[in-house]
Amino acid sequence: MYEKINVDLMNNTGIRVVDLRSDTLSKPTPEMREAMYRATVGDDVYGEDPTVAELEKRAAELLGKEEAVFVASGTMANLIAIMVHCNQRGSEIISGDCGHTFKFEQGGTAQIAGVHTAVIKNNEDGTFSIDELRKRIRKNPDFHEPISSLIIVENTHNICGGKVLPLEWLEKVQAVAHEHNIPVHMDGARMMNAAVYLNVPPSRLAKDVDSVCFCLSKGLGCPVGAILAGTSGFIANARRVRKAIGGGWRQAGIIAAAGLVALDKMIDRLREDHDHAYQIAKDISNLKSELFRVNLDEVHTNIVIMHLDERINPKEVQARLATVYSTDPVKVSVRCSARDDWIRFVTWWEIGDEEVDWATRRIISILQEFEHKFKYPPRSKL
Numbered sequence: 001m002y003e004k005i006n007v008d009l010m011n012n013t014g015i016r017v018v019d020l021r022s023d024t025l026s027k028p029t030p031e032m033r034e035a036m037y038r039a040t041v042g043d044d045v046y047g048e049d050p051t052v053a054e055l056e057k058r059a060a061e062l063l064g065k066e067e068a069v070f071v072a073s074g075t076m077a078n079l080i081a082i083m084v085h086c087n088q089r090g091s092e093i094i095s096g097d098c099g100h101t102f103k104f105e106q107g108g109t110a111q112i113a114g115v116h117t118a119v120i121k122n123n124e125d126g127t128f129s130i131d132e133l134r135k136r137i138r139k140n141p142d143f144h145e146p147i148s149s150l151i152i153v154e155n156t157h158n159i160c161g162g163k164v165l166p167l168e169w170l171e172k173v174q175a176v177a178h179e180h181n182i183p184v185h186m187d188g189a190r191m192m193n194a195a196v197y198l199n200v201p202p203s204r205l206a207k208d209v210d211s212v213c214f215c216l217s218k219g220l221g222c223p224v225g226a227i228l229a230g231t232s233g234f235i236a237n238a239r240r241v242r243k244a245i246g247g248g249w250r251q252a253g254i255i256a257a258a259g260l261v262a263l264d265k266m267i268d269r270l271r272e273d274h275d276h277a278y279q280i281a282k283d284i285s286n287l288k289s290e291l292f293r294v295n296l297d298e299v300h301t302n303i304v305i306m307h308l309d310e311r312i313n314p315k316e317v318q319a320r321l322a323t324v325y326s327t328d329p330v331k332v333s334v335r336c337s338a339r340d341d342w343i344r345f346v347t348w349w350e351i352g353d354e355e356v357d358w359a360t361r362r363i364i365s366i367l368q369e370f371e372h373k374f375k376y377p378p379r380s381k382l
């Protein structure tokens with residue numbers, strides 16, 4: 001029997017848990033589990049898994065690229081893309097300073113690929129300055145300098161709160177890259193959210209980049225996997241690199257089957273997740289709090305970033321949201337991620353209307369508690 005596992009009753013105490021830390025917590029849908037059970041499989045290293053082949057073909061079509069390869073994770077897809085594009089020693093990539101490959105992939109670019117990264121400050125919308133990009137590209141580098149070999153863009157932008165890159169900006173990046181004959185890779189872990197937000201086919205987003213990847217295991221609900229796509233030549237090299245880093249897999253059709261369901265059933269429905277995120281954001285914004293701020297214009301997709309006043313410790317708010325006392329008016333434990341001066345809530349298919357309703361009531365109640373505490377601080381002892 002399938003059950004909603006994330007949104008469960010906490011230790012049978014009757015306390016509901018709504019876990020909004022990340023869409024990577026999404027579980028495969030009942031339909032995916034059924035498809036996985038029935039999947040036809042073979043040895044994919046031998047190129048004989050028909051379900052993997054079908055997924056790769058369908059994904060390439062969706063992205064408007066010649067070919068695609070199914071890999072274990074978004075991190076692996078990015079690493080492979082970097083290793084293929086930067087196959088010359090002394091290569092350098094240019095990336096935003098809040099980029100996932102720069103910040104959150106353990107420096108695999110340097111550690112494994114042996115590639116240097118030049119960063120440009122990211123704007124709040126996930127873009128970076130085109131002028132700065134021009135400056136960073138090393139023209140006719142002499143032997144002191146690395147060789148500019150790849151530009152990376154991220155869509156939606158993770159750290160920037162799931163923001164969607166403007167299409168005109170992508171075109172500008174492509175134009176500069178083309179001028180200097182440097183490829184562009186799009187880390188599109190959540191690019192399907194971007195496509196839904198802009199109401200364009202995913203191939204439109206991938207049009208201005210040479211290679212692109214997306215995660216099947218986030219909002220699309222698959223248990224594991226990501227897709228990397230590009231030209232046939234690029235993908236042939238990507239398959240070689242994938243094997244070298246231990247990513248050649250065997251009867252992977254079992255998980256590719258879930259990917260096929262995701263492509264059919266899980267993309268258009270991302271709109272619901274965006275609506276849910278907006279609903280959470282709107283309720284917080286309606287508080288008109290000076291301590292907790294959400295900018296509604298910034299909520300493009302399934303991620304809500306709540307900015308905290310510097311006097312408030314995000315970890316404290318995070319712990320308070322999760323811990324339910326018998327005296328609490330709303331007995332729901334809400335989990336979220338907390339970093340620096342912000343808190344993040346993320347939605348996906350298992351977070352339905354009801355869960356959003358519980359979560360917002362709880363969030364509002366706890367934020368009001370903090371507001372009250374700050375307005376009427378306990379009197380210090382005389």
Ligand SMILES: *Cc1c(COP(=O)(O)O)cnc(C)c1O
Pocket residue numbers: 072073074075076078100101154155156157158187188189190215217226
């Ligand atoms: C999640 C994410 C990745 C990494 O994907 P994994 O499948 O977790 O390895 C890469 N880039 C971005 C922008 C992401 O959000």
